[in-house]
Amino acid sequence: MSVVKGLLYPLPLLIGFACAPSALGAFLKDSKLNLNLRNFYINTDYREGHAGTSKAEEWGQGFRLLYESGYTDGKIGVGVDALGLLGVKLDSGKGRHQGSTTLTSDGDHAADQWSRFGATLKLKASKTDLRVGTLMPKLPVLVFTDTRPLPQTYQGGMVTLRELDDITLTAGKITQVTGVASADRTGMAVAGGRRQSNDFRFAGVDYRTRDNFLLQYYQAALEDYYSQQFLGVSHIWKVTEGRSLKSDLRYFRSRGIGANAAGEPGYQIAGYTPDHRGEIDNDTWSLAFTYAVGRHSFMLGYQSVSDDSDFVHLNQGSLSGDLGARGASTYLIAERLQSYFGRAGQDTQIAQYSYDFAAKGIPGLNVTVAHQDSEGIQSFAGSSLRERETDIILTYAVRSGPLRGLGLGLLYGELNSEVTPDQNQLRLMVSYNVELF
Template identity: 55%
Template sequence: MAAHADFVTDSKLNLGLRTLYYDNDYRDNTSGPSRTAELAQGFKLDYQSGYTDGPVGVGINALGLMGVTLDSGRGRHQGSSMIPSDGDGPADEWSRLGVTFKMKASKTELLAGTLFPKLPILVANDGRLLQQTFQGAMVTSSELDGLTLVGGKLDKATGRGSTDRTGLAVGGGREQSDSFTFAGFDYKLGSNLLLQYYHASLKDYYRQDFIGAVHTLPIGETQKLKTDLRYFRSRAQGANADGQSGYQVAGFTQDGDGKIDNDTWSATFTYTVNGHSLLAGYQKVSDHSAFVQPNQASLGGGVEAAGSSTYLYTDRLASNFTRAGQATRYAQYGYDFAALGVPGLTTSIMYLDSDSIKNAKGGDQREWERDLSLGYVIQSGSFKGLGFVWLNALLHSEAVPNQSQNRLLVTYTLSLF
């Protein structure tokens, strides 16, 4: 009876609601859609059980995702990255279900099934109506104070606007890999320093090492300076290293053979005081190929199956500034209006400027992006937790068509039990 009580009474069921209006104007694009503009409603039913009693507890999580088209059309859907296609127009609705089995002993947990990792070597994308999910198994252990160990293997992914699972690849790769393995650790030295190391391997594409360090320096009682250093080393393996057709990475490569050979590093500094935050940083991508992490965009599932995130400060609304050779300087100012007695209201503006992008025709290209955000979450009353967000991006690029993008989001999570 005790085991049953723990499993049931610790269970949670939440219904997440997300309304998203997504408008992307490609301005002078001549080789694809000139504009996409759509409105959709997302539902996320998230069940998480407790654990059974005993030295090894077991449980189950279940995730139901559904999207409903509210406003779209043939002329505004082409090239959509939010709503899947049905024939030559948008689907009326789409959905998927994920189940995750879990086991826990002491401070070690195993998850197997549907996962949405957030690690330096893989970040599940949540930039549209429904989140991207992966299939596989993952172990997290925090038995030693300050040290968290992580390891796992993934073999499938489902895109943020898709109902279909695919294998794994990189941007440009047309052949599926069935194995992404990873292991690493986060180690906290005191309360102000975090050290990280991760190794990942995407079979037939690349192996990657990540080293990171985050330090927070208190300055008096109300100020602090955070330093965030990141370095990725990515090298070809398997079919990509052998030059087999279909396993090439997109974009410029040193010998034009699509082989992965990349080093990417960044240094970012954030100063905060009394609600103000000022961020400045620099990122450099080496010349031989673009930065890589899993990206299923080229596997043939349509634009809606694409979409990936990276563990980089330059992973922005319109671009991620990861092309071969790209050197990016970036700065952001943010303000939390809680300092003025308006909790829940935040805003920020970010500017990124880059050059030295390599291209097959020779010469270097440039691009810049300016992002704005404004958000408010109701803090009390009947609508506590109801959130409103406006995101705006302007991209000028010599590598891709210029873009002007707006996203309007309304979010709310209802606790069912």
């Protein structure tokens, strides 16, 4: 209970800054307070070729307390969100802890606990929303990762405009990031980059037509590293009652800028580049078709990465000193448990099957089996290398009754690769969500 009180302690101060006393009633009327508990176990077995330990194994508990206020009355509504995060080590040890990927580091072993607090000021006018502070965006060019006990968070500002029917405009700037297993904010980089940048800007438009088309265009730039453009087109065709076909086309164009383009030390991308220059020069496209019939879903896809560099995205894993900023997610259709299949020259074929057990009288139970097989990977050791991964994901969410809010997850993946050590990975998650008010 003391943990909860500690996380709630800053809220009155934030509310006082955001609202005049006369507006406090409206501010609190739509407020919500949610507590999420996530118990997370991960076991990675490096079957061969790994320079360090043959196995990484850790178990942790995450606590997430999220307060979301309503908005004050008036032409410009004011609100505040507050996020308190606490991670606790349940089991780990020297030799089984490999950096801050699941639990934060304390020297060469895992720390007993870590915590952080974030606050977001919200302003709303008509259908326009401005948020400044702690952000967890899910955009094609910027995706926060939430695959460990605690989520990744960003610091910055973002505005979303929905004034026009069927059109959403988004723009913003990010200055810092905190990794999934860290209490420290850092600047941003890419895989391989050792220098921090504090300027990531993005803007985009989503146009959703009334015949189930979604058209997206985004631009983004990380100062001294890269600029990126994204174009996406997706469509859902209602074939007959209970049957649909979804098509999803995505294209990314990324180029080095500033220090990366100039070849300055510390700004190079990891992986293969011609002449070892580390310059970002990548085009990645993908196409997927998903056919759904009843509770069954079948997906076939293809993803292609150009030859001159890996696909690029925000990734702070190479920053010096193990700052705990590891862990990153992308908007690639081929990303799975252990690989995102975005290496230079990598062409990936994707097959996936999902089933919802609601038809069998078990609502909330779902299973997904996915397989990716790729070739053509470029590396300094050779070309046309291969990589494949098979994953099984079983999830269950209790929908009603006294255990409503309980979620279970079992995720297992096997990665076979000619560019990284082969590995099997098992993840077990138990989460419980409590709406306090």
